[in-house]
Each structure stands twice: as structure tokens, then as C-alpha cells.
Amino acid sequence: MRQPSVGSRKRVRMRDVAQRCGVSISTVSLVLSGDARIPEDTTRKVLQTVKAMEYRPSVIARSLARRISRTIGVILPEFAFNKNQSFYYQALKGIHSETQPAGFKMVVEATTKGFIERRFYLRLLKEQSADAIIFLTPSLNDLFLSEMGKENYPFVLVGGTVQDADLPSAKGDDFAGGFMATEHLIKQGHRAIGHISGFSNYYIGADRKRGYEEAMKKAGLPIGPDWIQEGDFDVDVSAKAAERLVQSGVTAIFAGSDMMAYGALKALHDLQKRVPEDISLVGMDDLEFSANSRPALTTVRYDIEKISALAANFVIKQIQSPIIPKSLLKDVPAPELIVRQTTARRGQVAT
Amino acid sequence: MRQPSVGSRKRVRMRDVAQRCGVSISTVSLVLSGDARIPEDTTRKVLQTVKAMEYRPSVIARSLARRISRTIGVILPEFAFNKNQSFYYQALKGIHSETQPAGFKMVVEATTKGFIERRFYLRLLKEQSADAIIFLTPSLNDLFLSEMGKENYPFVLVGGTVQDADLPSAKGDDFAGGFMATEHLIKQGHRAIGHISGFSNYYIGADRKRGYEEAMKKAGLPIGPDWIQEGDFDVDVSAKAAERLVQSGVTAIFAGSDMMAYGALKALHDLQKRVPEDISLVGMDDLEFSANSRPALTTVRYDIEKISALAANFVIKQIQSPIIPKSLLKDVPAPELIVRQTTARRGQVAT
DNA sequence: CTGAAAGCGCTTACAG
């Protein structure tokens, strides 16, 4: 008999426990999947042996036979490891809160140029290493995603969608959020309000900006030529954007994300502008840190964590039954204004 | 012939392309794994058919046959989704930067009580859904990890290790870092220096504290009875800790992590203490945000991203050849003091 | 209630 060398792994297989138990391999399999047909004493006997032999079923073999991997693929946009880190980590947290209890593994990938062109996201599905895919904040240009609508794989978009495509998507109301944030500033008496915008080819960037524009329009306020500055969801780019906004004479700024607001805060500080005394600032997302920074950031809560959890839940249900209605995705938290320390009535605070 | 219903998935198998090509399935398999024995024209023909039929090999079937899954499991400590988020996201970034190019999937799990007791981390390995495991910042009490030393699975600990066990582990020099941070404060003329400590059952918490104590001792400085306060790696807990430190008359604080330093910054601000004029503060980790916050945080760079990447690289090599020397893990970045805006010479700045 | 057998879709010696 071959002795396994010290420390080498010899795998106990289902066949081994069947033999030891004196039952067939099918019986063991049925017991393990909790089939009601097997009487209790057989069940107990098998279970005992499983324990005694420390048998671990191979999920790989099971996946092959069952044709499911019990894994969910999460695709981050390519900048997710560099920009808006908290936002995406929060999203992972939300997804994990659903996948873990449901017994799904979560594999996380980030898009890269090659990744997209070569349809790597699709490979996860087609090569069967994932049962479903969650696509975080796709770009409006990610037209290839429309293909997904035709293939009937379980998938969902989070925090965005693709132009002219009716794909399952869980997202907050960015337009309303942007509107709310701007309106708050207007109510505080500000008239010259600037905006630091995120990528306009991302729903989250474009619609928050639309919200800003609409609020200004509704209040009969003109938007100065330099009042909208690209922030690229980036702290440093946003800092520069804020500098330009200050030069253009704005008294308040709506940054399209908390991260960009942090950038503005930094620039404002370095320019010796006091917040909110000299300039009011509101962000959007309500990242965890925004309540803890000083001054604490006035912002609009987006709750990417809950939204992501919702999406994960949807996709898990979809795996179990393919005809889950998209309406499940409608139950998304509404944006909510959180007033903290970076906004004040215009001119109310002494200079 | 059965027509697939609209939108249903009919899988193209290797057998199908073999048939279409008029070769055997083994030939296709060999071509796909780049075997040199197959002549070029056969190779070309097969590859063309693969493309034409949009054949996608099943990674599941391949995993079963090859007995590897090309997946790496990443285990986060249970609080990782709530505390020190940037730290762990940074770690994921580092790991992903190695796994993605090497063609490994990254599955991320978080420990929970049940997870540990039921050896879920081991299941990833034993059930073959992961080829290796990366354990992020284990607790010194995670004694079960010592078992891992006996089983010869590829694995590595990051940012910590287990008591009395010689396990492969990649970590920065926390002791030196804590020492450095404290020494910097001492050189600035501070004598009453407090410490906000992380969990003492985590290497990162315990050793940074030791570094602080040693620096004080070396300088002949006594440590007041209330000068060490638990911060639990938590922003709010650290804020309270900072309050107590202020009461105890300290003029400088070394926080055992940037996150805890942010908590202190918040409390100091709310107590109307100016940083660094009234109190100097240094953190440790150098999270991305620390350069961008205002005042920008003086800290010690730990570079969890690079350390994690190193660990991932180690484990990937280990999968390929089991006898990779642990010494590879020694090439870890040394801690580095980054002086920014939260520290100043004691009494130098006017009150 | 339980077993024998086919099948999931690959890989890999082994012949030839």
C-alpha cells in the first residue's frame, strides 16, 4: 500500500466513504445533498463516516456535475483600485453581505482595456467559473454590455447603465441627488454655485451634473461659463478644479462625489479659504469618512452598500429562478441630504 | 434535432470542435495547451475552428482534470469591512495586481466566528476551490492557523503572524515603525507623548505599541499611567481615546494606525485643540487619504499594497513549485517616516 | 429505499 509522504495530501473521495460505510456512492451523494429518501439510520451512519474520515466533497467536481459554480463575479471599473476606493470597497461589502450567507463565493476582477476587448467578463460566465456577474458602475459607452441582454446569463449592473439598453440595473437616483445638493445650496442663499463633475460617460457623473443644472435652471440662476469643472472622480484633479472655481468667483460648490469634495476641501484649505465661512461645499455619496472628517462633509447619501446588496440579492435569486422580475431592483434607497459642517448661509458667518 | 429555445445556452464543447475539425479531442486539447508536438497547420486549423465556433473551454472541467482551480482565496479579518477599510482595500489592490496578470482569480472571504470555528478557510483549499490562501492580518490568537503549517497547502499570512508558530508571513516592521514615529515626536521636543493602540492581539497593534514604549524608554522618558489608550483600530473609539489623552496632559500623540489618527484628529478638532500647534499627531500606514487630508497627516509608510503583492507573488510561485523559500518574503519595504503637517516642534508655534 | 451506469467536459499517459 502506498504510504503518502509526510505532509502530502491524499484526498478522501466520496467513493472511500461509501466503501467504508458499505453503501453505494449514490447513497452518500444523496445523503450529502439532504435527500429525503434516505432513511435516518443510513443518513446518520454516512454522516458519521464523513466526519470520521474528514471527507470534504470537491466543489469542483460538484460544479462540473451540477453545472453551477456557486460563485459570483464582481467586475470593478478599471480605475476602482485608484479612484473612489471607499466607494468600491463599500460596494464589495454590500455584495459580500449577501453572497457569503447564501454560500456563494465572490470573485473580484477589474476591467482593463484588454479585459473589455477580449470579453473577459463574459469568460467568467462562459467558462463557467461564475454563475452570475455584477458589473459595478459601467460606463455609458460600454456598449458591449448590451450583448449581455441577449445571452441569458444572470447579471446586473450597479450604479449605472448603458446607453439605449434596457438592462437590469440597480442604481440610486443621481439626478435627484444632484438636484437636492444644489437646491440646498440655493436655499442657503448662494447664487454663484459651481460644480465639480465626474466622468460624463458614467451615469453617476452625468446625471448628478444634470441634477445640478436643473436645480439652477429651476431657481432661475444662470450657470457661469467656468462653473462646471471636470473632477474625474479624482482627488487631485478635483483640487485643481476647485481652484479654478474659486477664481471664477463662486461662493459654493457641489462636488459630484465625496472623493471629489475631499479634493476641493484640500485646495480650499491650501488657498486659505475657510469652509463654510468663505465657501460652502457639498459632496455626494456619504462615504464612511465624510462624517468623521473635519469639517464634517455635508453630502447626499447614496448608499452604494445597500444598492450593491440589492443587486447581489437579485442575481442570486436569478440564478435560482431565471424569471426574476427586474422590478426587484426598484427598491433602491432614495437619496438623502445630510447636512453637516461644510455648508452655511451665504454671508451669515462673519468674515 | 433539438433546437435550443431562444436565448438558451447551448454549450460548445471540445468534442464539437474536434468533430468539425476532423481531429480527435486530444488533439484539440493539446493545441489549446500549446503543446509543441502538434504541427503548425493542424494548430491553425483547430484555432480557426475554435474561433469560428466561439468555443470556450470549461475552466471547471479543466480544474477537475488538472486538479487546480487557478484561484486564490483571500481571507479578510472579520472587521475588515467595517474598520480600516482603506487598508484592506489597498491590500486587495496589491494582491489583485499579481493575481490578475498571472491568470488567477481572486476570491475574497471575510472571517466570521463561524467561519473560523468551522474551518471555512480550510474548506476553500480542501474543497479545491482555491489553490492557495492569503490570510490578511491574522490575530495572534488564531492558533488554528498553526495547523496550516502541517498541511502542505500554499498559503501566506500578511501583516501579522501567529504566536509561537513559524509560518510564512509577509509583514512590515511594525516595531521599527512605532519606534520611528515616536522618536520623531521626541526629536521635536515632546516629552509627554501618548499612544493610541490597536488590538493588542494583532501583531500590527502589539508591535507598534512596543515600538512606542521602546522609543520612550531609550530616550529616558517615563510613560504616564494614562498615556496608552485602546483605539481598537476604530475611528470613534480612537476619538474617545484622544480625549482621554488630552486630559492626561499629553502634548503629542502617536496613533497606531492612520485610521485611528483620523479619529484623534476629529476629537482634537472638536475639543478646539489645534494640530500641530497645540498637539502633534503621527499615524502609521500612510493610507492614500493621509496625503490629501488637511492638515495632511504625518505618518509612517507601511505600504500594505506592496507587502500584499509580495505575498501574492510568493503564493503563486509556491503553487507552481512547492519548495519556494520563505526568504522571498523578506524583501518587504522598510517603514519610512513621512513628515507632513500634523507635527511641529513643541512650543515652537505660537499659542 | 438503494445501486449500476451514464454523464459533466476536460487532461494525460500510453500506444501506435
Add this chain to the structure above:
DNA sequence: CTGAAAGCGCTTACAG
């Protein structure tokens, strides 16, 4: 250079 065959470790109708 290439094919037939066994094997990876399960699941699941189908008989009995």
C-alpha cells in the same frame, strides 16, 4: 504526430 481510453470526483435519472 495523433487517437482511444482511463480518469478527475461528483450528480442524477433510471431500474429494481
